[in-house]
Amino acid sequence: xxxxxxxxxxxxxxxxxxxxxxxxxxxxxxxxxxxxxxxxxxxxxxxxxxxxxxxxxxxxxxxxxxxxxxxxxxxxxxxxxxxxxxxxxxxxxxxxxxxxxxxxxxxxxxxxxxx
Amino acid sequence: xxxxxxxxxxxxxxxxxxxxxxxxxxxxxxxxxxxxxxxxxxxxxxxxxxxxxxxxxxxxxxxxxxxxxxxxxxxxxxxxxxxxxxxxxxxxxxxxxxxxxxxxxxxxx
Numbered sequence: 001x002x003x004x005x006x007x008x009x010x011x012x013x014x015x016x017x018x019x020x021x022x023x024x025x026x027x028x029x030x031x032x033x034x035x036x037x038x039x040x041x042x043x044x045x046x047x048x049x050x051x052x053x054x055x056x057x058x059x060x061x062x063x064x065x066x067x068x069x070x071x072x073x074x075x076x077x078x079x080x081x082x083x084x085x086x087x088x089x090x091x092x093x094x095x096x097x098x099x100x101x102x103x104x105x106x107x108x109x110x111x112x113x114x115x
Numbered sequence: 116x117x118x119x120x121x122x123x124x125x126x127x128x129x130x131x132x133x134x135x136x137x138x139x140x141x142x143x144x145x146x147x148x149x150x151x152x153x154x155x156x157x158x159x160x161x162x163x164x165x166x167x168x169x170x171x172x173x174x175x176x177x178x179x180x181x182x183x184x185x186x187x188x189x190x191x192x193x194x195x196x197x198x199x200x201x202x203x204x205x206x207x208x209x210x211x212x213x214x215x216x217x218x219x220x221x222x223x224x
Contacts, residue, residue: 031210033212035212035214037156041216042201042214042215042216042217043158043201043203043214044214045211045212045213045214048210048211050210055210056206056210056211058211089156091158103148103160103163104148104160104212105160106150106157106158106159106160108155108156108157109156109157109158111156
């Protein structure tokens with residue numbers, strides 16, 4: 001069964017460093033998302049991406065964040081200069097169609113720890 | 116302001132019990148998602164529904180669009196059902212999601 005994959009599973013970095021979190025969505029999916037979950041808190045939407053551009057983004061997704069689909073398979077989230085409060089679980093998700101009530105498929109997550 | 120409210124926050128049940136988790140939302144939606152988050156952190160989509168009721172095995176989800184309320188029921192609960200259950204609603208564009216805080220379920224053998 002096709003699945004969304006994410007690498008690495010756990011990333012530890014120093015404050016101020018850049019990190020890139022990688023996701024491989026399901027191959028025929030067209031719409032991609034990043035979410036984060038700070039420990040003990042609810043999942044929060046970061047950004048949605050379609051047709052090689054951002055569709056929507058939340059207030060959390062400031063200039064320190066960027067997303068890219070560098071090739072036909074990867075979808076990346078970059079944090080330019082990490083802060084302690086960026087420590088969280090980051091989930092990638094994808095779905096087949098743009099908009100509408102279509103089911104999302106989630107990756108296993110990357111746990112980011114900023115020291 | 117919470118667009119999505121879940122109750123209860125924590126739930127402990129004996130194996131075999133019937134379980135109900137509730138979700139209320141304040142935004143207009145096209146569909147509602149129930150998700151399961153395992154202790155390791157991974158998220159699995161259980162249901163996506165826009166009206167009525169859906170059943171998958173021992174899980175049943177219902178939604179009342181007029182009342183902006185959905186319930187997730189688990190029949191004959193089992194310890195392997197122990198997880199966090201999350202209600203999530205997309206905006207009308209479907210491009211952004213609001214998540215509930217989750218209901219942490221523990222089923223005791």
